[in-house]
Amino acid sequence: ERRVVIVGAGMAGVQTAVALREQGFTGTVTVIGAEPHPPYDRPPLSKAVLLGTADGSAFDIDFEALGIALRLGVYVTGVRPADHELDTAAGPVAYDSLVLATGAEPILLPGSEGVPGVHVLRTLDDAERLRPVLAERHDVVVVGAGWIGAEFATAAREAGCAVTVVEAADRPLAGALPAEVAAPMTAWYADAGVALRTRARVRRVEPGAVFLDDGTRLPAGAVVVGIGARPATAWLAGSGIALGIHHEVLADDHLRTSAPDVYAVGDCASFPSGRYGERLLVHHWDNAVQGPRTVASTVIGETPAVYDPVPYFWSEQFGRFVQYAGHHAPGDELIWRGDPTTPAWTVCWLRDGALSALLAVGRPRDLAQARKLIESSTPLDPTLAADPSIPLKKA
Ligand code: FAD
Incomplete structure (x- = not known):
């Protein structure tokens, strides 16, 4: 019986398992995920889950009925493509086909690691640590005026926190949108009662305070760092699987990697877009929903499809x-x-x-x-x- 093993139990990994069954795959399907929780959806983490208006966002999928084996709380430490084997803390796992779906990890603010009260927002555990920060209405400093920073600031204001957003660029969303488009969004922060400090850099974070380059001290009951995410691929070092300049797995237009029988999908991988004539690394939900259908058909191998989506995302802010x-x-x-x-x-x-x-x-x-x-x-x-x-x- 052919064994497909998927590493990462987020949207992309889980949807790949589901798509394999939908497309008639009858071999074994195993999803290995580092997080201990039943697989869940991330967008609600910066919205309803954070505010406590939703308890969680677990996927409504009957894995047992679909014949999908979940191995949760298991971190995969390496892969040896020549042996068709993974290494985990619980021992080696053999595969015939391997799908990499390890997503992305927040970039940490240098020097703030381990300082009490400094948070990121990526996982359910992160959101649960941040809920009491909102409930207790701490003064919050958000580092980074990107998508996550804006959504967190929105929720924190809604909860009644005093919020300051520190952004190194001269405007919000500088990495995503041209200046003239992002400029009107600056007013959204002020209208929501958020102090937006652009062209500002964090020099130092202490428990209870953030110090900026210009000497300003911002009181901070909590600090939320939202300065971007990086593909979670450090565990692939030494595997020979080709990575790109953003540490992402380089997939081809069928979502195959450079190693035989190894595929990649979701936030951890980039793909060549025929439509746009360049390689795209997409860190959004829709890509983790669409990509799996393609990767599943490539794995099954009968009707390999080309992955060339029109990327899509949304954000709810202010x-x-x-x-x-x-x-x-x-x-x-x-x-x-x-x-x-x-x-x-x-x-x-x-x-x-x-x-x-x-x-x-x-x-x-x-x-x-x-x-x-x-x-x-x-x-x-x-x-x-x-x-x-x-x-x-x-x-
Ligand atoms: P992930 O969801 O990151 O899942 C990867 C999983 O792999 C993780 O559970 C991780 O623990 C596991 N893993 C990593 N390494 C290993 C390993 N070595 N061994 C075992 N397991 C491993 N997108 C939108 O379009 N709109 C939104 O409004 C929106 N809101 C968001 C809000 C938040 C707070 C966050 C964090 C993201 C949001 N996104 C949004 C982005 C969207 O959620 C992601 O694009 C999507 O989750 C990517 O899915 P994925 O399965 O590729 O990766």
């Missing part, structure tokens, strides 16, 4: 629903569709006359239409697209 589809590059033409000082607006990016990406704030219909327009590379009239009263699909 009372706004932010959605993004596609992938923009520096040369793309930027078109405003609506006024960014109002509650609902959209930005379109065009390349060669067609939509390459779209950001929608409170305009889910634009987003839904954009996904289809990008998928089909339909030419778009920039003048019509700029008019928010005309449906995008008619532009």
Whole structure:
């Protein structure tokens, strides 16, 4: 009987196991995950789970009925592709096909490791440690005005904490969006009563305080570091599996790695996008849901599919629903569709006359239409697209 072993019991790993069964795979399927908890969904961790309005976010999947063996609380320490074997604390595990789905890990703030009161937000355990911080309404300093920082700041304000966000760049989301698009988001922080300090760097963190480069001392009952995440691939050192510049597993367009019978999916892997002509490393939920269908069909091997998604993600911050589809590059033409000082607006990016990406704030219909327009590379009239009263699909 053929044995598929999946490392990582997050969305990508679990969905790969489910997709294998859906596509008729009859061999054994084993999912090995380091975390002890039943597999769960991460987006609620910075939203309902953090605020205590949801208890947890465990996946509603009957693993036993699907014939999926879960081995939880087991950390995989290495892989020897030539032997088709994994190493774990509980001993070696043999595989015929191996899927790497180890996700990503938060980047830590140098010098803050081990300081009491310093948190990251990636796992259920992290969220559970942060719940009392919110309930006790501590003064909170958030380091990083990215997606996680904004969502945590939103929840902390909702809970009644005093919140300061420290950001090294001159604006929020500097890594994700061009200056003119991110600029209006600065006002969201002020409107929510969050003190946003841009062009500010943390020099030192002590229990109870954060010190900035300019000497400012910020009182901090808790510090939440949200400065990005890095693929969790350190355990692959010495395996010979090729990694990229962001430490990610380099997958091909069928999600195969450089080692025979080893595949990779989700936050831990990048793939070459035919649609965008560059390699993409996507750290968003939809990629961990879509990728598994492709990787499962590649593993089964009968109808290997090409993975070339239109990336999609959303964020809920400061009372706004932010959605993004596609992938923009520096040369793309930027078109405003609506006024960014109002509650609902959209930005379109065009390349060669067609939509390459779209950001929608409170305009889910634009987003839904954009996904289809990008998928089909339909030419778009920039003048019509700029008019928010005309449906995008008619532009
Ligand atoms: P992960 O979910 O990271 O799962 C990987 C698993 O592998 C982990 O459980 C890890 O413990 C395990 N593992 C790692 N190394 C080993 C090892 N050596 N041995 C065994 N197990 C190992 N995306 C959106 O699009 N919208 C959102 O609103 C959104 N909100 C988010 C909020 C938070 C707080 C976080 C953290 C993420 C959010 N995301 C959001 C991103 C989304 O959750 C991720 O893209 C998704 O979880 C990736 O799934 P994955 O399975 O690839 O990785």
